[in-house]
Amino acid sequence: MQTYKDNKIKLFNSLHGQKETFTPLHEGFVGMYVCGPTVYNKVHLGNCRTFLSFDVINRYLRHLGYNVRYVRNITDAGHLLDNEEDKISRQSKLEKIEPMEIVQKYTQDFHKVLQMFNLLSPDIEPTATGHIVEQIELIKSLLSKGLAYEVNGSVYFDVNKYDAEGGNYGELSGRKIEDMIANTRDLDGQGEKKNPQDFALWKKASPEHIMRWISPWGLGFPGWHLECTVMSTKYLGDRFDIHGGGMDLKFPHHECEIAQAKGSHGEEPVKYWIHTNMLTLNGQKMSKSTGNTILPEELFSGNNNFFDKAFHPIILRFFFLQAHYRSILDISNEAVNAAEKGFYRLTTAIEKLPEIQPSEKSTFSVREWIDRCYDALNDDFNTPILIAHLFDISKVINNLILRNETLTLTDLNSLKEAVHAFFYDILGLKLLSDTLNDNNKLDNAMKVLIDLRNKARLEKDWALSDEIRDRLSEAGIILKDGKDGTTYEIE
Numbered sequence: 297m298q299t300y301k302d303n304k305i306k307l308f309n310s311l312h313g314q315k316e317t318f319t320p321l322h323e324g325f326v327g328m329y330v331c332g333p334t335v336y337n338k339v340h341l342g343n344c345r346t347f348l349s350f351d352v353i354n355r356y357l358r359h360l361g362y363n364v365r366y367v368r369n370i371t372d373a374g375h376l377l378d379n380e381e382d383k384i385s386r387q388s389k390l391e392k393i394e395p396m397e398i399v400q401k402y403t404q405d406f407h408k409v410l411q412m413f414n415l416l417s418p419d420i421e422p423t424a425t426g427h428i429v430e431q432i433e434l435i436k437s438l439l440s441k442g443l444a445y446e447v448n449g450s451v452y453f454d455v456n457k458y459d460a461e462g463g464n465y466g467e468l469s470g471r472k473i474e475d476m477i478a479n480t481r482d483l484d485g486q487g488e489k490k491n492p493q494d495f496a497l498w499k500k501a502s503p504e505h506i507m508r509w510i511s512p513w514g515l516g517f518p519g520w521h522l523e524c525t526v527m528s529t530k531y532l533g534d535r536f537d538i539h540g541g542g543m544d545l546k547f548p549h550h551e552c553e554i555a556q557a558k559g560s561h562g563e564e565p566v567k568y569w570i571h572t573n574m575l576t577l578n579g580q581k582m583s584k585s586t587g588n589t590i591l592p593e594e595l596f597s598g599n600n601n602f603f604d605k606a607f608h609p610i611i612l613r614f615f616f617l618q619a620h621y622r623s624i625l626d627i628s629n630e631a632v633n634a635a636e637k638g639f640y641r642l643t644t645a646i647e648k649l650p651e652i653q654p655s656e657k658s659t660f661s662v663r664e665w666i667d668r669c670y671d672a673l674n675d676d677f678n679t680p681i682l683i684a685h686l687f688d689i690s691k692v693i694n695n696l697i698l699r700n701e702t703l704t705l706t707d708l709n710s711l712k713e714a715v716h717a718f719f720y721d722i723l724g725l726k727l728l729s730d731t732l733n734d735n736n737k738l739d740n741a742m743k744v745l746i747d748l749r750n751k752a753r754l755e756k757d758w759a760l761s762d763e764i765r766d767r768l769s770e771a772g773i774i775l776k777d778g779k780d781g782t783t784y785e786i787e
Contacts, residue, residue: 297717298670300324300360305674308622310546310569311468315676320537321567326362327536328354329528329566331545332421334371335402336383338591339409341627342575342582346542348613348724349572349621349677351415353540355722356673367531368418370406372399373425373507375520376496382517385506395507399425404772409592412609414724420531424523428509431518431526434560435497435511443559447488449500449514455493458555465493465555468569469547495552497522521552529557529565539566543573576626578602595632603629607636610726614639617679617723638687643727645690646719648697649712655702660692662707666714673722682718689715746775746782 305318320326330350333339347368357364373395375383388395424431435451438444443461444453455465455473466472473493496519501508508515528539534557541550550569557565576582582589590600598606615635619625665685672681689711695701703711719725745764752760765775768784776783 300362303360303670303674306676307568308676310571324363326357326364327532328366328538329532330368331524331541332369333406334375334383335399336387337402339406341590341592344592345575345616346572347415348413348616350540351724353677355724359722366418367420369527370403370421370423372423374518374523382507413613422527427526430530431522432511434526437560444497446513450488451498451513452489452494453497456491458559463555463558468551468554521549525553525556534561535563535565538568538570540570543571546571572621573624578628579626607632608728611636611639614725618683620678620680642686642690645693648693652696652708654705654708658703658707660701662711665689669718742784
């Protein structure tokens, strides 16, 4: 397989609005930060598409031999609504449980869903609440430079002062301050600001606000934008290679990140900004208020009003990858059914690879096909083109079975290795038969553990019995004792 020295990736840099040759700051190393979820509710399907897109980017960079440090945060405080109420605080009131119970509940749900989509875990997954001290220090730095000001226990970033000292607020989104001022809504806290476009670094906590921390400005909580600047630079340095997220985060979130980092460190924090596009449902924007929305688990189970059956998460992963990450993708019953048929057609051919017998000569150029696959990925991670090339090779596989095409042993081994790399390692796909085999292995392993626990209970070894149950629970597997025996379920 090829390495990064053999491949020049062209990626679309949102900062400059064009494709650019990817050259990391340090040869052989890539620092990548992606804005993670605000864990106040079940993860949105559109967010899953974003994280899946960066999963492929992460996988491809590692495939090429880059040493990648992938950081994806968890926002567990500070994400304000229009009325300047924290999303997690609001949800804790609605569900009548502690904010950190909300965080724990929906972080677990997020991890479970991404695991079903077969995403690799990030190298570091920091939380906003775990970095309050660092956020306070960054605010102090901005205050000392005159780029922030305190009013009644809240601290705001001074956008006009930042621009006057060489900043360029709006450089990522292409917005002008005059237009931002004209479009500013009258929200809580606007009267405290010097200018409407200034944004909160720290908010004074009202008496009813649950999540609060001690700061030099009194009890309060950090602004949403601050955490990502702090955590990305802490783990990747003041300047790093890739920052990603959904298109909806470009403004104001990412714009504010740039301003905070440049204001504090004096240089552009990110070399390449990558943004994914939105997911629509049946041709319309997803919206809870209109009911035009669906959760991943509703797709997996078939328990919804939009689709005629359940779909395996790997089918949905394949569906997402059939569109370029910068394209709007519309999900519909017809489209996912078509993707499922295509997936089965492709995997049927891949399953036949072991049946191919080598010949004395090759009538097909495996090398040229592999080069085309790399060309697709090097062109801004173009997964639809790569999948098209995989469909091309599925026809070749069928011809090889029928002996209409032939390959030498060397070329056949190269083909098998390449198909495995592109299908499994980079696209992160699986044969559904592999998934069933994994489930069977888990069932067999659980049967052994349940039998051992039953034996311990018969021998009144309650300590061992409880240890088996508790350690499985810690791993997210819950044992249920009933009149027909013990069963298990995965949380």
